[in-house]
Amino acid sequence: MVQLPHFLTVSALLFAAGVFAVVTRRNAVALLMGVELMLNAANLNFAAFSRFSHNALDGQIFAMLSIVTAAAEVAVALAIVLNIYRNVETIDADQAGDLRG
Amino acid sequence: MNAYDLAFFLLAAMALVGAAITVLSRRLVYAAFSLLLAFLGVAGLYALLAADFLAIAQVIVYVGGILVLLLFGVMLTHRIYDTTLKSVRVQPLLGGLVAAAIAILLIRVAWNTPWNTTPEIAAEPTTAKIGEAFMKHYVFPFEFVSLILLVALIGAALIGRSRTPGSGNGR
Numbered sequence: 511m512v513q514l515p516h517f518l519t520v521s522a523l524l525f526a527a528g529v530f531a532v533v534t535r536r537n538a539v540a541l542l543m544g545v546e547l548m549l550n551a552a553n554l555n556f557a558a559f560s561r562f563s564h565n566a567l568d569g570q571i572f573a574m575l576s577i578v579t580a581a582a583e584v585a586v587a588l589a590i591v592l593n594i595y596r597n598v599e600t601i602d603a604d605q606a607g608d609l610r611g
Numbered sequence: 612m613n614a615y616d617l618a619f620f621l622l623a624a625m626a627l628v629g630a631a632i633t634v635l636s637r638r639l640v641y642a643a644f645s646l647l648l649a650f651l652g653v654a655g656l657y658a659l660l661a662a663d664f665l666a667i668a669q670v671i672v673y674v675g676g677i678l679v680l681l682l683f684g685v686m687l688t689h690r691i692y693d694t695t696l697k698s699v700r701v702q703p704l705l706g707g708l709v710a711a712a713i714a715i716l717l718i719r720v721a722w723n724t725p726w727n728t729t730p731e732i733a734a735e736p737t738t739a740k741i742g743e744a745f746m747k748h749y750v751f752p753f754e755f756v757s758l759i760l761l762v763a764l765i766g767a768a769l770i771g772r773s774r775t776p777g778s779g780n781g782r
Binding site for chain 2: 512516517518519522523526529538542546547550554560567571573575578579580582584586588590592595601604
């Protein structure tokens with residue numbers, strides 16, 4: 511019988527995949543993909559806890575708000591990435607270090 | 612194993628395989644398309660969790676919006692015909708170690724904590740209830756997040772706009 515820990519396990523593995531992408535990738539768009547995976551993992555946790563505690567909707571509402579915030583985040587991040595690409599011709603996070611102090 | 616469990620394992624495998632290809636593939640376009648698999652798998656898991664509205668929102672916002680934006684990002688920042696789209700990976704060993712440690716920690720917590728769960732009650736449509744909750748109890752977060760969305764989209768359009776030289780508006 512599939513219970514709460516099963517969903518939490520899937521979510522943990524998704525989160526770890528996102529962390530791996532963020533730690534090892536250097537392409538800015540690939541970094542964003544890792545962040546999206548981590549956000550999905552968190553939302554899955556919200557939905558799972560929501561289901562297994564009185565079927566309350568609070569978790570789902572939190573997940574909705576988080577999805578909206580993720581959409582705003584990716585729009586702004588891609589605009590910044592495009593601007594970096596236009597200015598320094600690379601989106602490698604290690605090479606675009608003009609602001610490094 | 613009943614149909615629910617079978618569906619769970621299939622959808623979980625779909626999400627995790629998609630995530631793995633996204634993380635490991637050297638080609639960014641492949642990574643973006645396998646992210647589609649991961650998002651759809653998570654949407655299916657939402658449906659299994661009786662969160663029907665959330666599942667549809669996931670499909671519309673993530674698959675229809677965020678993924679398309681990411682694909683735009685991939686294609687606008689590379690020469691499109693350069694199929695290799697080299698994506699270097701730094702410190703795969705250390706990164707894998709960190710990710711594995713986090714996964715093990717979270718999974719141990721998930722299985723060893725005595726969660727205060729309640730027996731599942733029958734699933735019912737959630738759309739009307741979510742709408743009511745947003746309009747009553749959660750009206751402030753709802754308005755606030757829509758303000759965030761508005762500001763972020765205006766800001767993104769402003770930042771991402773291409774400046775024509777001599778328009779007098781450049782830096």
